[in-house]
Amino acid sequence: MARESASRTRDRTNDDVDRSRRRFLGAAAGASAATLLPATDRARAASTTTTDGTVTLVHDTHFHGRFNDASADELSLARYYSVVEDVLADADNGLFVGNGDDFAPSMLGLEYEGEHMVEALNYTDLAxxxxxxxxxxxxxxxxxTRFEESEFPWVVANLLDDAGDPVPGTExxxxxxxxxxxxxxxxxxxENFHSLTDYPEEWQVLEYVEASxxxxxxxxxxxxxxxxxxxxxSTGVHETLAESVDGLDAIVGSHSGVVFDEPEVVDGTVISEFGDEFDHVGAITLDAEGELADWRRTDLLLPDSDPAPAVEEYDQISVRYTDEIEPDERLAELADEWLGDLEERLGQPAFESEVELDATYNNYAIETNWGNLMTDAMRAVGEIGDVEVDIAANNAGGIRSDSTYxxxxxxxxxxxxxxxxxxxxxxxxxxxQQVIDYLEEALRPHPAPDFGAQPAIQVSGVSYEWTGHEDDAGVENVFVGDDPIDPEATYTFAHNDYSIGNSEVLSEAEVVLESGQFxxxxxxxQLEQRDTVAPERENRMIRVDExxxxASISRNAEELTLTAPVPEGAxxxxxxxxxxRVVVRTGDDLEATSVTADGDAVNVTFDAASLTDLAESIDDPALRLFGGYSPDQDYWGYDYEVPNSSGYDRFRFKAPVDAAAVLEGAQDGTGDENADSVADDGNAGSGGDGDGDDNGSEGESGDGSDDSVPGFGPIAAVTGGSAGAYLYARGRGNDAGADASDESANSTDD
Known part of the structure; x- marks a missing residue:
């Protein structure tokens, strides 16, 4: 039945999908020295006055199809361009240079497909x-079409069509x-342009150095x-270009969204990067020999924001506050015109959240509550074709606003x-086995000096441990629902077409439903059907460095202590x-009550009754102790200090725990008895030969209640009536001891 429905659905065309999107959108409801200066003097501090024989390049664009920042309307294209105009006015010979990603991704981009940005950019002095x-x-x-509508040239040296000509509309x-x-x-x-976007397969992408x-x-x-x-x-390619390409004077912008505190000069090539969207305006001045004559960065800040430390350190960095920047009148009008209709339809409250939703770039590095909420909702797509969806995932790069809500x-x-x-x-x-292979394919392991090790996805219906070191990267203890994954069994897996098409693993799987839904x-x-949501993190993706x-076990009447070896790399x-914390295979966990370190061992104490209840809440619980430690930098041998992933202030270790020994002590009433039994770390679904310990079938808790929980149990958990609150009962905030930073640690556009 499911396959017949899927077959009918696959006959839908791309035009059908596009019409579906437009119908939906049409109907949806629902203090440095610089900071102490007056506004005029702060603007003057960013002056890039030059003389003949030099040129000032004001850069860049990278606007993502937005007129305003996703989390602060005051940071806008209209104010950004006012600052650009000020910098251009101070430069005798100025050129405004963009570096792309201007049509999308954003709500406006999805609706208008870049048409709105062409009108805005045509108004500016973009060269x-x-x-x-x-x-x-x-x-x-x-x-x-958008390139041809533009009144300025678009350039790209390493893209050619199938005939070897420049991409139509570009030079x-x-x-x-x-x-x-x-x-x-x-x-x-x-160079991997085909996998980043909807670029025709038969069109060419040339190698960086050759094309440059x-x-x-x-x-x-x-x-x-x-x-x-x-x-x-990406930023990392720039040094290669500077070293390998003769006669290249400067590189401005990047794919990575990196912000420089000062320019880099590599083999005579100036490299200058100022992030994306509306936070920074940059300017470099080159002389007739292509050498750097001046470099300036202007930071746009909200009135109550503190300047970056670099503002005090570098005279070339200045600050402009949004309440002191007069928006460009025409760009403000255009924003109102294009946004007005959408805001009327989509600007109304759709649902309420009892907690802050994390849609920042933390989604690359850690499990987030937004990631859990959206992937749980994605599993409901199976109802379209009468398919019960076991697993859902989304690439972290598809979560774009880098904001909290x-x-x-x-x-x-x-x-x-x-x-x-x-x-x-x-x-x-x-x-x-394909599920396991995909989870490992998605990993971004060390060495990764810019953003650290990352699982790089968000998931529903599956939980696993992941290791992110290049020589030992992989996943283990993979559970689908509450059960160990069976490498030979089949599972239904919801994902987006972009990720499936670019995955060597999932692209080989059979498509059983094309939903026609963006x-x-x-x-x-799905979320409009709920009055209230309160998603939490649920131990779906647990980092393990060692x-x-x-752990050995000792107990008295009220406490149970797990003693584990100190990791070698600590x-x-x-x-x-x-x-x-101790975690079982359902994702339920228990936090320690006290910890002591004793030489080569760490003693972690829990409330005995609570840990016993957790261990007996499900058959074969796959009990594991997770803890945090500061890594020995010499032991790990990286060329940079670790950990450097957003959301992690420490490395993590795992020690298996013998659940039978925990329960045995509770049943026989022993006091200080040490249980020397060693847990069998079954590593369910480790990606090996599938011969790991069978951690058993789904059990029941002592009171006979169903063990299933939202996100891992029946799909009804995420498709309930609109009056029901969408509440999670599992997990606690961050990974053990993690400080879930709001810092945007990863801005790779994938």
Whole structure:
């Protein structure tokens, strides 16, 4: 029955999906020295006055199809461009240079497919824009239309169509005149462009250095005095370009959203990056020899915000506060015109959250409550084709707003800002081994100096431990629902079409349902059916840096102590109780009451009755102790200090715990008896031969209640009536001892 429904659904065309999206959107309801200066003097501090024989490049764009910041309307394109105009006015020979990702991803981008941004950018003095991957989010035909509607050139040197010609509507490079100098500009995008966006498979992507050298040589032959790359490649590629490409004077912008406190000069090439959207305006001044003459950064801040420490450290960095920046009148009008209709339809409260929802870039590194909420909602897509969905996942890069929401009312606009991509939810049928392989494929292990080790997805219906070190990266103790994963069994798996198509694992699985539903509208529709949500983190993804020997057990009448070896890679173990917890296979956990470190061992004490209740709450509970420690930097041997992942202030270790020994002590009433038995770490679904300890079938708690919980139990848990509160009963906040930072630690656009 499910397959017949899926077959009928697969006959839908892309146009059908597009019409579905538009119908939905049409109907949905629901203190440094700089800071102490007066506003005029602060603006003057950012002056980039130059003389003839130099050129000032004010950069960049990277606006993601937004007119305002997702979390602060005061940070807007209208104010940003006012600052750009001030910097251009102070420069005798200024050029405004963009680096792409200007059409999407955002709610406006999803609705208008970049048309709104072309009108806005045509109004500005943008001299040239480098192509980014999100220009192609709506397909090559839409991208070409937008390029051709633009009154400025789009450049990209390493994209060619199937005939070897420039991408329609773009140029590979161009020249501009300023201050008596001829400035050559070319664009550059990621070599894995096909996997980043909707780029035709038959079109070409050239290697970075090859395309860049061809561009530089051609521009020099055309008389360019200065040659600049408007980059949309990752920060790490820039040093390679600087070292390998002869005659390249400067690289501005990037794909990574990194913000420099000072410029880098590598083999004579200036590298300058100022993040994305509306927080920073940058300017570099080059002389006729292409050498750096000046560099400036202006930070746009809300009135109650503190300047970055770099403002005090560097004279070249200044601050402008939004309440002292007059918005550009025309851009403000355009924003009102394009946003007005959508805000009327989507700006109303859709549901209420009792907790703050974390849709920041923490979603790359840790399990978040927003990730749990949205992936639980995604599993309801199976109702369209009468398919019961076992597992759902979403790539962290698909969660885009980098903001938090609530507690309080959450609007449709909020949800669409979080999930702005035109990604259709598909359901595939995958074997247990394919599920394991996909979880490992998604990992981003060390060495990763920019963002640290990351699971890089959010999940529902599955839980697992993950290790993120290059020589030992992988997953183990994988559970689907409450049961160990069976590598030979099949599971229904909901994900977005972008991730499935770009996964070597899931792209081989059979599609059993094409829903015709984009993620943002569908998740919003599901959440509108609830009055209140209060999602928590539930131990769905647990980081493990080291596994130590099984914990020994001792107890008295009121307390039970687990003694585990100190990890080999530890400089110091944590001693606060909040850094330790015991977890069973359902994800339920218990926090320690006290901790002491004794030489090579750490003693972790729990309330005996509570730990006993947890151990007997389900058959074969797969009891594990997790704890935190500060890593010995020399032991790990990285070229940077770890941990450096958002949401983690320590490494994590695991010690298996013998549940039978815990229960035995409770049943025979022993007092100080030491249980020397060692837990069998079954490593269910470790990706090996599947011969790990069978941790048993789903059991029942002592009172006979159902063990299932929202997100792991029946799909009804996420598709209940609109009057029911959507409350979670499991988990506690951060990973053991983790400080879930609000810092945007990862801004990779994938």
């Amino acid at each position: 040239v824009d480098g192509v980014g991957n999100h220009e192609f989010d709506f397909g090559a035909d839409v991208a070409t 590979r490079w161009t020249t501009l005149e300023a201050g008596g100098l001829t400035v050559g500009v070319f664009g550059l995008v990621s 050298q061809e561009a530089v040589d051609s521009l020099r032959d055309a008389g360019a005095d200065v040659v600049v790359c408007a980059s949309h490649v 609530g507690p309080g009312e959450i609007t449709g606009t909020d949800v669409m800002d979080i999930l702005p991509f035109p990604n259709e939810i598909l359901v595939v049928e995958a074997t247990g 993620q943002g509208p569908f998740v919003l529709e 596994t130590v020997d099984a 400089a110091e173990v944590a001693t606060e109780p909040g850094a330790y």
